Amino acid sequence: MITTRSQRWRDRRCRWVPGASAIDPRRFSVDVIDTVKQAAPFVRQHHYAASMPVTRLSVGLFRNGGGGRSELVGVCVFAHPVNNASVPKSAGLADPRTACDLGRLVLLDDTGGNAESWMLSRAFKLLRQEKPEIISVISYADPIRRTDERGHIFMPGHVGTLYSVMGSRYTGRSSPRIDLILPNGQPISSRAISKIRNAECGQRYAVDQLVQAGARAPHGGEARAAWLAELEATGFLRRHRHPGNHVYLFPLTRAAKIAARTVPDLPYPRLDRSPAVDDVTALPLLALAA
Known part of the structure; x- marks a missing residue:
């Protein structure tokens, strides 16, 4: 999949950076952080949802600054699954404790274009070290474009381009729902x-x-x-009818990959950048994957 831009956040507003820009690994590091004192304030300040899920592990992206100081510029939150039924459905695992959700992934707009994948690959390693019982990560991409009361787009909707670039398994959509x-x-x-x-x-x-x-x-x-x-x-x-989020699976171990054989492996959805659409998933691939 070809990508030209990376979606970033600052103060709950979506921003875009050129996908061709690259992170300088010498200036960044990834480590486990405190959920209450570090992850939650960062997510609430910058992520469009301004809320934290029930968390199992939080990981931070740090940029090295002057005087030996470091700045938190990104947060990855591994959360409890949305419900126990999502684990066998999306990961093929019977025990809900063996999987988690990628509940939040938010990076500031002044990190390199490939910072998400660079951070996430290292966050997965930390997750396995800190929570060895977790062998699969489920991630959701919300394709619905959202506007505020002034008509400004604060969440443009996405179809999970990052997850497809990282080689995850696309398993389809979550169940349709009615949002308030x-x-x-x-x-x-x-x-x-x-x-x-x-x-x-x-x-x-x-x-x-x-x-x-x-x-x-x-x-x-x-x-x-x-x-x-x-x-x-x-x-x-x-009320607003939501067609369901796109669901991606990252099996982290051989056992997880074997279990994942029981769940769908579908073509990745594509992004429709038309300003007229509400669901930014391009057709006809959506119909084929349904």
């Missing part, structure tokens, strides 16, 4: 909605997310399901 979209264009996770609706542990944080985004706070004793229904009825939350 905030006024700023950000989707709120279905898990957060479920916590609110069912009054589960962690609902307070999920409610705070909506209130901070501009929703009215629920009244004392008000049923959370009724509160969510009102937010939809007033247009604060709007």
Whole structure:
């Protein structure tokens, strides 16, 4: 697959760098970092989702600076799978503990064009050292282009070009779903909605997310399901059908590669750069891979 640009982030805004530019390995290093103190603040500042998944390991990309100081310029987060069923479906493994998701990968816009692959290959090695029970990594590419309330594109959508360049196995799409979209264009996770609706542990944080985004706070004793229904009825939350993310698999061991024989191995999707499309997956390859 030919690539000409690399997608980067700074302050939650997508930026692009020439794919032909290259990272200087003498100036960079990759290491395990503290999830709470280092990874989470970086991700929340720069990644478009501004949130952290439930994390198993965080890895940082450091650039060497003057006076022996180093600067964190990228973060890779290995997360718990979105659900246990995704592991046998996408990795062919029976035990959900043996796989993880590539939950976040965010690099600043002033690193070299091949910095993602350079960092990720080293992050996989650290993952095997720190979490030897994990033998496969599942990664998702969201192909939906998202705009904010002013019509500015803050997430252009992607089809996983990086993952295909690195030789992963493309297994198809995740299940279609209905997203609830905030006024700023950000989707709120279905898990957060479920916590609110069912009054589960962690609902307070999920409610705070909506209130901070501009929703009215629920009244004392008000049923959370009724509160969510009102937010939809007033247009604060709007529904959007999502066709499913593209799913890629990185088997890290021989056993993982054998297990992966049971999952699909499909042609890589292609990117449609047309400004008129919502799903940036180019046809007809999408129809062939469905």
